[in-house]
Amino acid sequence: MALPQAKLDATEARLSALALPEGGWSDPARQDALARLRAMGLPTARDEYWKYTRPDTLVTADAPAAAVLDQDDETPLFAARDRLKIVFVDGVFSAADSDDLSLEGVSVDRLAEAKDIHWAKDLYGVLEAQGQTPVARPLAALNTAFASDGVLIHVTGKVSKPINLIYRHEDSTSDAILHHVIKLDAGAEATILENGPAAARFNQCIEVDVADSATLHHIRAQGRDHERRAATHIFARLGQESTFKSFTLTVNGMLTRNEVMIDITGDDAVAHVAGACMGDGAFHHDDTIFVTHDAVNCESRQVFKKVLRNGATGVFQGKILVKPGAQKTDGYQISQALLLDGDSQFLAKPELEIYADDVACSHGSTSGAIDEEGLFYLRARGVPRGTAEDLLTIAFIAEAVQEIEDESLQEELVERVAAWLARRRS
Amino acid sequence: MLEIKNLHVKLEEEDKQILKGVDLTVEAGKVHAIMGPNGSGKSTLSYVLSGKDGYEVTEGSAALEGKDLLDMDVEERAAAGLFLAFQYPVEIPGVGNMTFLRTAVNAQRKARGEEEMSSAEFLKVIREKAKSLKIDAEMLKRPVNVGFSGGEKKRNEILQMAMLEPRMCILDETDSGLDVDAMKLVADGVNALRDSGRGFLVITHYQRLLDHIKPDVVHIMADGRIIKTGGPELALEVEKNGYADILAEVA
Ligand SMILES: Nc1ncnc2c1ncn2[C@@H]1O[C@H](COP(=O)(O)OP(=O)(O)OP(=O)(O)O)[C@@H](O)[C@H]1O
């Protein structure tokens, strides 16, 4: 089917501003991705999948400018932890700020430097390409084709400390495209932390292959810069008895679209995706999730909480697809918004598609104001209104935050949220 | 301690008068009980005193130790020493009982210009008080009132009261839903707080509670007014004969 002219024009306009990097082993994958992208075209507001989120500023040739936030009031997240730091500034790797990339149980290479035949060849663009059906994700294809850098993480054992990808934003017009590949061998275990705004506009793609009995924890905090924009994709493939848990905290940002596609291919696997976002004013946040169960006795959870005020918008499009034969699937999905005033809105499209008969899937979506009864109760015990509202707000996101296994990480993120709330009140 | 004069209250949303001139004074050191038919306005009185939204005071006044209560925010009333044990304690998912109580204790202390309680001290005090109310550590960790049985919720209210050490305690049907043993625990909890500087207003339907918490004064409320006031014998009369005689008497 021929693409509409508007789509073709938009796509070519964007492509004209990009050049395929010299990628060595990744060149064929990049060529393929470019062909995929040309075939589907970049998203426009007419696309069903982009009904609730306007894609235009994500696809323009130049990134709309975004002021850099002066973050002197807060130390960067995770700073107090023992971790392996990998720093990108506006999408450019900073060797000076990064740690030495060698660590027991894992090999880390930079995409831009791994010119030789590489293990990542079997994954780079492969999981992304598979994730293009049944719904097209053109920004991910664009990413595969044009990613300027990223990390290729091969986890072979139990990694002793988390790998922390840090994305600094220093240039108000930066337009970053990063692509990571994370491969866990059977039984391997790792924690990936990500934090920072990355750029004025950030296109990120992560391909994750979790082999049998392997475990990956992923905790991400998208930066506080008010005007930044981001379109991110995670494509994860889960083997037998594997575990993948991903949590994202988003505070501020003008536009964020986080897509997560999980393909559960091995029996007895566990996949949790969760997120909490806090938005005030010009804030649009979209979680688009697609979990496919294609194995027996697997568990998946999607838990998303959005706190919105002053005209902020939250979007949730979440799907659980249970393929024929994926018996004993335990699927759970909840998306909820706390609207702190009448101006904010939450748009939700929860979906279940089930082709097996012995499954337990539940989903729910709600939006509401702060619980007046609870507020009165807290105040009647002497808790000032503002503090009481904050307690209830943090309680609201608790279900999502508790999806993070490590309690100290839960606490660290909740502290950030509490600080954000406190700033709104002062 | 608590001085209520000619209090008239209507619903904010509709034209419905609920309290129609309540006069009531609770002196420091005394326990007053209020009994009265369902719907007579007992809970409404307790809500209005604690500052709940939805009610409009059209006439009259209420003061705590000489300070105008009706002029204060909900939390200010609490810090001034007013405490309401709710007829229906509210469940707050996601907020731990301990966090909640510590925040409350310290917020009140701060509002009064007192020093905040350290975590260690708080833990010590709450463990002791919870123990005497047979509230175990697991219940303290759970979210406020979530999954608590009716009786556990009521005991939790008394624990809060014991921690906050208010000047004026209003108990709205704290006995309802309690088994005999729990009733005794709750009554002991209340009695332990009785002292010359503290006032109590106990709303109840049953003499049973008043066997344990001996009131100094008993009031009968009907249709938004106190229609009769007497000693402990008044509660016994209600227990025996119901409200018909008293209602007929004042009609
Ligand atoms: N928010 C409200 N909206 C509508 N009606 C109300 C509201 N609050 C109180 N009322 C009405 O006011 C009257 C008094 O209610 P209240 O709860 O104070 O009675 P009560 O004496 O505590 O009764 P009970 O013994 O059953 O607890 C009732 O008729 C009740 O329905």
Ligand SMILES: [Mg+2]
């Ligand atoms: Mg009542």
